[in-house]
Amino acid sequence: MGRFLVYRLLRTIPATWAIVSLVFLLSRTLPTDVLLGQALTDKGLGSRSITAAEREATLLRVQQRFGLAGPVFYFSRTHSNTGTVWQWNGTDNQYHRWLSNAVQGDLGQSYRSGQPVTAVLAEALRFTLPLTTSAALLATLLSVALALWLVCGGPALLLSILYGIDALPLFVVALGLLLLLANPDFISLFPAYGMGQQATKNAPGTFKSALICTIARSR
Amino acid sequence: MRRLIWGLGLYILIGLLPACNPQASSSDAVRVRWVRDPESLNPLIIPNDLANQAIGLLYQNLLTVDNQKQVWVPWLAEKLPAVQHQDSLTLLTYRLRSAARWDNGQPIVAQDVAFTLKVMNSPGLPNEAARTRFSFIQDVRLDSTDARQFTLVCRGRAPEYVHDSGDYPILPEYALDPKRELRTIPLAVLTQPAPVSLSQYPVLADFVRRYNAANLDKNPMNLPGSGPYQLTAWRSGQALTFRRKTNWWADQLSVRQPPLLAVPKQIDFQIIPDNATALLALRRGDIDLYPMVPANEFDRLRTSENGKQALRFYTADSYEMVLAGFNTSRAPLNDRLTRQALNYLFDIQALIKATQNGMAYPSVGLINPQEKALYNDSLPLLTFAPQQAEVLLRQANWARQGAGNWTRPTAGGQIQALELTITYRAGDATFETIALQLRNAAAQIGIPIQLRPTESTLLLSKLRAGDFDIYLRTLSGNPFAYDFSPILHSSSIDISNFTRFGTPASDKLIKAIVREEDPARKAQLLRKFQVMMRTESPIVVLFVYRYRLAADRRLTNLRVSGLRPGYDITTIEPLPES
Numbered sequence: 001m002g003r004f005l006v007y008r009l010l011r012t013i014p015a016t017w018a019i020v021s022l023v024f025l026l027s028r029t030l031p032t033d034v035l036l037g038q039a040l041t042d043k044g045l046g047s048r049s050i051t052a053a054e055r056e057a058t059l060l061r062v063q064q065r066f067g068l069a070g071p072v073f074y075f076s077r078t079h080s081n082t083g084t085v086w087q088w089n090g091t092d093n094q095y096h097r098w099l100s101n102a103v104q105g106d107l108g109q110s111y112r113s114g115q116p117v118t119a120v121l122a123e124a125l126r127f128t129l130p131l132t133t134s135a136a137l138l139a140t141l142l143s144v145a146l147a148l149w150l151v152c153g154g155p156a157l158l159l160s161i162l163y164g165i166d167a168l169p170l171f172v173v174a175l176g177l178l179l180l181l182a183n184p185d186f187i188s189l190f191p192a193y194g195m196g197q198q199a200t201k202n203a204p205g206t207f208k209s210a211l212i213c214t215i216a217r218s219r
Numbered sequence: 220m221r222r223l224i225w226g227l228g229l230y231i232l233i234g235l236l237p238a239c240n241p242q243a244s245s246s247d248a249v250r251v252r253w254v255r256d257p258e259s260l261n262p263l264i265i266p267n268d269l270a271n272q273a274i275g276l277l278y279q280n281l282l283t284v285d286n287q288k289q290v291w292v293p294w295l296a297e298k299l300p301a302v303q304h305q306d307s308l309t310l311l312t313y314r315l316r317s318a319a320r321w322d323n324g325q326p327i328v329a330q331d332v333a334f335t336l337k338v339m340n341s342p343g344l345p346n347e348a349a350r351t352r353f354s355f356i357q358d359v360r361l362d363s364t365d366a367r368q369f370t371l372v373c374r375g376r377a378p379e380y381v382h383d384s385g386d387y388p389i390l391p392e393y394a395l396d397p398k399r400e401l402r403t404i405p406l407a408v409l410t411q412p413a414p415v416s417l418s419q420y421p422v423l424a425d426f427v428r429r430y431n432a433a434n435l436d437k438n439p440m441n442l443p444g445s446g447p448y449q450l451t452a453w454r455s456g457q458a459l460t461f462r463r464k465t466n467w468w469a470d471q472l473s474v475r476q477p478p479l480l481a482v483p484k485q486i487d488f489q490i491i492p493d494n495a496t497a498l499l500a501l502r503r504g505d506i507d508l509y510p511m512v513p514a515n516e517f518d519r520l521r522t523s524e525n526g527k528q529a530l531r532f533y534t535a536d537s538y539e540m541v542l543a544g545f546n547t548s549r550a551p552l553n554d555r556l557t558r559q560a561l562n563y564l565f566d567i568q569a570l571i572k573a574t575q576n577g578m579a580y581p582s583v584g585l586i587n588p589q590e591k592a593l594y595n596d597s598l599p600l601l602t603f604a605p606q607q608a609e610v611l612l613r614q615a616n617w618a619r620q621g622a623g624n625w626t627r628p629t630a631g632g633q634i635q636a637l638e639l640t641i642t643y644r645a646g647d648a649t650f651e652t653i654a655l656q657l658r659n660a661a662a663q664i665g666i667p668i669q670l671r672p673t674e675s676t677l678l679l680s681k682l683r684a685g686d687f688d689i690y691l692r693t694l695s696g697n698p699f700a701y702d703f704s705p706i707l708h709s710s711s712i713d714i715s716n717f718t719r720f721g722t723p724a725s726d727k728l729i730k731a732i733v734r735e736e737d738p739a740r741k742a743q744l745l746r747k748f749q750v751m752m753r754t755e756s757p758i759v760v761l762f763v764y765r766y767r768l769a770a771d772r773r774l775t776n777l778r779v780s781g782l783r784p785g786y787d788i789t790t791i792e793p794l795p796e797s
């Protein structure tokens with residue numbers, strides 16, 4: 001059994017490597033202009049104009065800072081007058097740097113917030129994990145209880161209601177719950193957003209406090 | 220079974236109990252809705268409007284804009300700079316306020332400004348945008364007799380230098396360079412176009428390491444500014460809390476008025492991405508201020524009994540406009556008569572009603588009607604007139620065929636058909652309505668227009684590459700600067716002049732407007748520019764937004780304005796709750 005599990009786990013490694021490599025290479029084909037941010041785009045009117053040379057120089061500096069300058073992969077193709085030329089770039093390429101950092105647990109930095117990706121993930125998981133596990137637990141308990149009740153002769157109408165809720169798109173259910181349970185005109189039981197302002201100070205209870213609405217909305 | 224149901228009931232009860240408490244609100248806090256996280260509060264980056272607002276609480280610039288009066292005012296500087304011209308250089312002499320102090324009590328001096336400019340130009344730091352924007356500042360000359368006085372040496376001359384030269388947060392030298400090592404590197408070395416290698420300057424390399432290690436994106440308090448607030452909490456994607464400093468330097472001044480006023484003891488920015496949720500939060504009293512309320516919700520709230528009792532409603536004529544642009548570089552929109560014809564197919568009054576519930580106003584062009592001296596009111600506002608469009612199309616040599624479509628012969632003897640596409644950001648209800656209105660109006664007179672809603676990143680590259688016929692977008696203006704070269708000068712084609720418009724006459728006029736310093740002559744040129752733009756029609760301004768803001772009744776002195784964010788958070792006085 002143990003050997004089987006190890007074998008299955010090992011088999012996922014090449015697939016994972018292939019997928020993340022593909023995603024990495026695809027992400028490098030996206031335009032990097034957005035990284036320049038709004039400062040250099042043209043949302044504002046009347047701001048000082050920049051020349052094409054200034055824009056190129058700025059873009060190059062941004063790319064250098066984010067490690068996006070230089071060749072992407074071990075080899076690259078260039079077009080010249082003599083035809084297509086294949087060039088070997090050695091290990092000084094973006095993919096090699098990214099992969100060697102990734103296997104050491106460094107997933108890079110967010111372009112937007114400058115934070116390590118692992119920290120961004122950890123922060124999101126701090127809320128996602130308790131919410132999803134609580135939701136799964138609650139859903140399991142509720143479904144078992146309702147199923148037993150129905151088997152033991154619960155009202156047939158209940159089944160119709162459950163079918164009705166199941167048929168509704170999730171955002172409708174979410175909006176309905178929000179307008180029903182966080183509305184000052186109906187039942188103002190839950191916070192309308194977030195974890196409540198008190199939430200961060202007494203964390204354990206608050207996950208449950210915002211549970212239904214937040215789960216519904218996050219789905 | 221019964222036990223199971225009891226257990227389940229208990230679990231839910233435990234969950235609900237704490238939620239029954241209303242959200243805690245400190246009465247001295249002003250709670251504002253933000254639509255998203257500001258992402259980074261690094262004073263060198265300032266990635267969006269929200270970050271700009273937050274950084275304005277932590278740091279101070281030399282100059283700032285009084286949004287309500289719509290003028291530049293001194294902030295850390297004593298007054299606007301004295302201007303001198305020397306050959307091709309502009310010299311701007313500033314003097315800092317004598318009372319201005321850092322948190323540690325040290326005075327803010329000219330060396331801090333020099334330090335800031337060096338940080339803005341140093342390699343290895345996230346300062347690309349700042350460096351490009353302020354590339355006209357070449358050097359700083361410190362006054363040997365007055366530690367608070369300095370002169371910025373600027374390349375070329377432009378009236379905008381006067382305020383642009385003071386529009387960046389001043390950083391404390393003592394916090395990041397306590398040994399004052401950066402003073403050994405002249406600013407002129409860093410501002411030269413050729414990049415400076417960090418290996419040449421070990422002192423600079425050390426500094427860059429220290430700056431990056433301070434992680435200012437998320438921890439701006441590692442670099443305490445001279446602003447009135449401190450960031451006390453930042454829960455990513457949820458809320459930011461700013462607390463008023465108890466010993467802010469400007470408290471010592473005898474006359475205190477904006478921008479040296481900071482009334483709220485605490486400011487909470489609550490991040491609520493969804494509009495419906497934000498509205499609910501406002502009605503529940505979880506937030507006090509909801510800026511940029513969508514038009515429908517604003518009207519509904521304004522007419523509801525609950526809304527009238529608990530809230531106050533404000534609108535302000537903004538400088539943010541919605542416009543349509545035509546691709547002037549390719550057929551069939553490469554002649555001005557065809558573009559003029561399309562202008563008459565936008566039903567602007569109906570669009571203002573449909574998309575903004577009437578809370579927007581039309582303009583003859585890029586100059587805002589609020590600028591009475593500059594706005595060309597002799598030009599008529601565009602009207603919805605499909606018949607006029609047909610007349611213009613015929614003048615442009617188009618002929619309507621039996622099937623109702625329009626064609627014209629080209630110089631090469633081929634037949635050109637009048638078929639267009641309209642490109643805009645996908646998911647934006649306002650743009651969708653405009654595109655549909657145009658499509659229907661055009662279809663009535665036999666012009667097929669295809670809608671091309673496009674994802675925003677892709678949209679930018681398509682616009683830049685000129686891969687469109689008509690586009691829709693918003694553009695922010697302001698009452699201070701009139702440099703149209705980024706959007707309409709031929710040198711900005713492939714960068715930000717998406718319409719690819721530019722004639723020798725228009726290029727000359729745009730540059731003349733930028734250079735002109737005399738207000739009367741500038742007004743004359745701008746009026747001429749509006750006429751030229753109406754004739755050439757590379758873009759058509761559909762309407763200008765009115766900002767809408769709903770706030771708790773106990774908030775006073777919001778100083779609502781048409782410049783973003785649309786209110787002045789630091790002057791708000793919350794009345795005590797009755």
